[in-house]
Structures are given as structure tokens and as C-alpha cells.
Amino acid sequence: MALVACTDCGAQISDKAPTCIKCGAPRGQAADLPGVVTTQQTAKKYKGLQLVAVLLCAAGTVSCVAKEIPASALLWTLGFVLYVAARFSAWWRHG
Numbered sequence: 001m002a003l004v005a006c007t008d009c010g011a012q013i014s015d016k017a018p019t020c021i022k023c024g025a026p027r028g029q030a031a032d033l034p035g036v037v038t039t040q041q042t043a044k045k046y047k048g049l050q051l052v053a054v055l056l057c058a059a060g061t062v063s064c065v066a067k068e069i070p071a072s073a074l075l076w077t078l079g080f081v082l083y084v085a086a087r088f089s090a091w092w093r094h095g
């Protein structure tokens with residue numbers, strides 16, 4: 001058994017203890033929980049999609065500034081649809 005410092009109050013607590021005996025704070029990061037880790041791994045795919053969507057919208061904005069209105073409208077529409085699809089997929093999978 002090893003002693004670790006509580007992340008909230010700094011008290012020395014057992015590394016086997018689920019919560020701090022002094023302040024009651026849960027020990028360790030929330031990411032240590034299996035469900036959260038799984039969600040973060042699958043969420044990376046959706047974050048990638050959202051990044052592409054944001055880049056498409058940014059390209060659309062640049063096209064608009066460059067007076068390339070048809071290209072701008074197309075890029076914005078693609079970006080918006082992709083963003084909504086990514087958000088919906090993430091919601092569908094994670095609730």
C-alpha cells in the first residue's frame with residue numbers, strides 16, 4: 001500500500017482508497033473510469049469530423065471574402081452538414 005496526496009486537499013491517503021478520508025474528494029481523474037475512457041476514444045473520430053467541418057466553414061469564409069460566392073456557399077453547406085452529422089453520430093453513440 002502506498003500513500004498518495006489528495007488532489008483536492010493534499011492529505012496523504014491510501015492509493016487503494018476510492019475517496020479522500022479527509023475531504024471526501026474522489027481520488028484520481030475522472031478519465032480513470034472505464035466508461036469515460038471508452039467515450040473519449042470513440043469521441044476522437046467525431047472530433048476529427050468536426051475539425052474537418054470547421055475547416056470547410058473556414059474555407060467557405062475565405063471564399064466569401066474572395067468574392068467566390070458559389071464556392072463559399074458549397075463549402076459552408078458541406079461543413080454545416082458534416083458538423084451536424086458528426087454531432088448526431090456522437091449523440092447517437094454516447095447518448
Ligand SMILES: [Zn+2]
Nearest residue numbers: 006009020023
Ligand atoms: Zn482530500
